[in-house]
Amino acid sequence: MTILHEAGPEPRLEKARHIKYWTRCLKTFLPRQYTGNDSNRMYLAYFIISALDLLDALNTVSTGNERRDHVNWIYRCQHPKGGFRMWPGTDLGDRANDTNAKWDPANIPATYFALAALLILDDDFERVKRGQCLLWLQKMQREDGSFGETLVDGVVEGGRDPRLGYCATGVRHILRGSSAEPISIDGQTVRDIDVDSFVRCVRVAESFDGGIADEPFHEPQAGYTFCSLGALAFVGRLNTPDKSNPIEPNAPCDPHNVLKWLLSRQTELTDPDAGLDTEFHTAEEAPNTQHAEGKHVSKENGARDSKPIRQDPYQSVGSSIFDLLVDGAGMNGRTNKVADTCYAFWVGASLDIVGCVTLCNRAGLRRYLLGKTQHGVLGGFGKFPGDLPDLYHSYLGLAALSLAGSDQVKRLDGGMCLSAEARGRLPGLWDAWAVEGPTTT
Amino acid sequence: MGKYADDEQWSDVVPLPTDEGGDNPLAAIAYSEEYEETMSYLRAIMAANEYSPRVLDLTEDLIDMNPAHYTVWLYRAQCLFAIDSDLKEELEWLNETALTHQKNYQIWHHRNLIVDKLDQCEGETAFVESMFERDAKNYHVWSYRQWLVRRFGLWDKGELEFTEQMLQRDVRNNSAWNHRWFVVNGQEGAAGVGDPDIRAREMKFAMLAIAKAPQNQSPWNYLRGITKKSGMSLAHLKDFAEQYASLDQPDNIHSSFALDLLADILVEEKNTKQAAQALDLLEKTYDPIRKNYWAYRKEQLGLPAAVA
Ligand SMILES: [Zn+2]
Numbered sequence: 001m002t003i004l005h006e007a008g009p010e011p012r013l014e015k016a017r018h019i020k021y022w023t024r025c026l027k028t029f030l031p032r033q034y035t036g037n038d039s040n041r042m043y044l045a046y047f048i049i050s051a052l053d054l055l056d057a058l059n060t061v062s063t064g065n066e067r068r069d070h071v072n073w074i075y076r077c078q079h080p081k082g083g084f085r086m087w088p089g090t091d092l093g094d095r096a097n098d099t100n101a102k103w104d105p106a107n108i109p110a111t112y113f114a115l116a117a118l119l120i121l122d123d124d125f126e127r128v129k130r131g132q133c134l135l136w137l138q139k140m141q142r143e144d145g146s147f148g149e150t151l152v153d154g155v156v157e158g159g160r161d162p163r164l165g166y167c168a169t170g171v172r173h174i175l176r177g178s179s180a181e182p183i184s185i186d187g188q189t190v191r192d193i194d195v196d197s198f199v200r201c202v203r204v205a206e207s208f209d210g211g212i213a214d215e216p217f218h219e220p221q222a223g224y225t226f227c228s229l230g231a232l233a234f235v236g237r238l239n240t241p242d243k244s245n246p247i248e249p250n251a252p253c254d255p256h257n258v259l260k261w262l263l264s265r266q267t268e269l270t271d272p273d274a275g276l277d278t279e280f281h282t283a284e285e286a287p288n289t290q291h292a293e294g295k296h297v298s299k300e301n302g303a304r305d306s307k308p309i310r311q312d313p314y315q316s317v318g319s320s321i322f323d324l325l326v327d328g329a330g331m332n333g334r335t336n337k338v339a340d341t342c343y344a345f346w347v348g349a350s351l352d353i354v355g356c357v358t359l360c361n362r363a364g365l366r367r368y369l370l371g372k373t374q375h376g377v378l379g380g381f382g383k384f385p386g387d388l389p390d391l392y393h394s395y396l397g398l399a400a401l402s403l404a405g406s407d408q409v410k411r412l413d414g415g416m417c418l419s420a421e422a423r424g425r426l427p428g429l430w431d432a433w434a435v436e437g438p439t440t441t
Numbered sequence: 442m443g444k445y446a447d448d449e450q451w452s453d454v455v456p457l458p459t460d461e462g463g464d465n466p467l468a469a470i471a472y473s474e475e476y477e478e479t480m481s482y483l484r485a486i487m488a489a490n491e492y493s494p495r496v497l498d499l500t501e502d503l504i505d506m507n508p509a510h511y512t513v514w515l516y517r518a519q520c521l522f523a524i525d526s527d528l529k530e531e532l533e534w535l536n537e538t539a540l541t542h543q544k545n546y547q548i549w550h551h552r553n554l555i556v557d558k559l560d561q562c563e564g565e566t567a568f569v570e571s572m573f574e575r576d577a578k579n580y581h582v583w584s585y586r587q588w589l590v591r592r593f594g595l596w597d598k599g600e601l602e603f604t605e606q607m608l609q610r611d612v613r614n615n616s617a618w619n620h621r622w623f624v625v626n627g628q629e630g631a632a633g634v635g636d637p638d639i640r641a642r643e644m645k646f647a648m649l650a651i652a653k654a655p656q657n658q659s660p661w662n663y664l665r666g667i668t669k670k671s672g673m674s675l676a677h678l679k680d681f682a683e684q685y686a687s688l689d690q691p692d693n694i695h696s697s698f699a700l701d702l703l704a705d706i707l708v709e710e711k712n713t714k715q716a717a718q719a720l721d722l723l724e725k726t727y728d729p730i731r732k733n734y735w736a737y738r739k740e741q742l743g744l745p746a747a748v749a
Contacts, residue, residue, distance in 0.1 A: 035507055044468035073467050088466075089459050096488070103490075218587065264732065294640065359737055
């Protein structure tokens, strides 16, 4: 058996192919299949810019003039009253008037991604309508502390989920640092959002099993857990296994349980069609199921009848060291689901935020990403092994790879999901605006 | 030329194309002519703030191609209410649309809005169940189901039995476990598992599920959730955990989750030496993916490394 443990060297990042993939995304039209994401263009833009930055290729694949055009496009999406749109498609141009203004609202995620992309492009933020944006941000918070997506007819529209809270607190972080006191911008007094009520929103969405959901009693999910932890870190109210804030309202209530839930996301289950969900049918329905890989799994009930888990991999979520060496182990988003490239980021970055990324199996994670979901020909990453790459998984795969310790990608700041180098430009902006920056990150 | 340009019904509308603003726009998409045309007519009637039946046709077309458009849904909803359109018809359209765009959030939000306005939920739970036939873990659908239960007070109208059916179909469906937790504990003012009878019933339910498939984290989490919420000591679960993981038989462990639970119980009992043994088994044999975590947990015990 020991000979089998020699699993070979770790697969490589096909860096040149990834650069080619992202350069194509930057310079040519995205295929028609992205039409369903037309209203998400600002985040696609941010993926493209940030991926090339992580690959240290942004300034080599594009010229200064092109980058100036890119910055201009982002400002093209800025709303005249502050905040950003997802794309120019809602701007009604010369037909815009007070009555139809409601159909062209600024959008919370668009605003975060626009500002993040400007940071990566090393823009000076001179054209950002900072005061108006922060005033609008305040209006985007509901009575219960949650944030919405858009303001239409004076109503905060969109979900209540922490994705919006993450983007809103991210905008606050970029544009006002950690200043809780009112600040003055161009002679206008701009007060802070209600941080306490936002923190309460996160606390009530903590699940009985340690994860965090979008709303109380919903199933916890790694994306929402990331957004919740990230938002708490933005507002300086994050509890970690090492450190809790005893004075102000803070979250999560049980950081140890959150840590365990996050680490439980790592799994060797990678095949979405392997019939995981039907594997444990009751004896009446499926007395003996032929497993996809041709292995019989006995369905006789009772622990005492079942074999010890080491001898029956299909009744175990624990894999052998051999499996890990060969296939690696990705991350799933919820309990008992298969691994998916993007969750390598949502989970990895959550762990990074709470200071525990080294507690997951980073070598296994790299093997999963590089050996299983990286596309060897086109570059980029797919969602599942063998899938074609898409922008979303390609970006998050790359970001996750950095967190998993690859030296082929720039160091990522998990909390902001961009390079540590780009985030490092924030203190300079805060100084120029004379606002406080957080004392610790 | 094009679907709208050639249509008499739309001849009064001057389409309004999008202005990208300059060269090298980011994330530009190779739109089909059809999408570009639909979009420019949509922009024109939104600019005119029109509310009419043809708005419903046009928004339907657009949503079909780009369901993530965040203002088109709001526009459609305002239009439906403004022209007093038949909301049941709207639901029928949503049924089809939900099937084509299963991962879209806006569709479900829109459904909430319509069903809330209709103020009755006939057929809704059945529709939800048909969605589960396709994907028994669809997050939006489960969220919508919770909303239905709350909005229409369906707490004891067969909801617990529904979770049981879903778990009979797949005992590892964590969404169904979560829904069960919601049904038992989510009602305003309900004692939930704080009530001894309910607690006993739920513990038994989880234990039977574990007997079926011991290496299934969901019911173990459920059991732990019950003890935590009701303030019980984990020690109550010791005998049960040892049926699946006994330190006397380290080669015969049936569930890594039982072993993990046992480790926590031993910590609670201040039996750090045995706790370290359990964690060691997890690290080396039964859950090597998480070896760093189990090693970290051993460190937390404050034992000298040699003991483990
Ligand atoms: Zn994914």
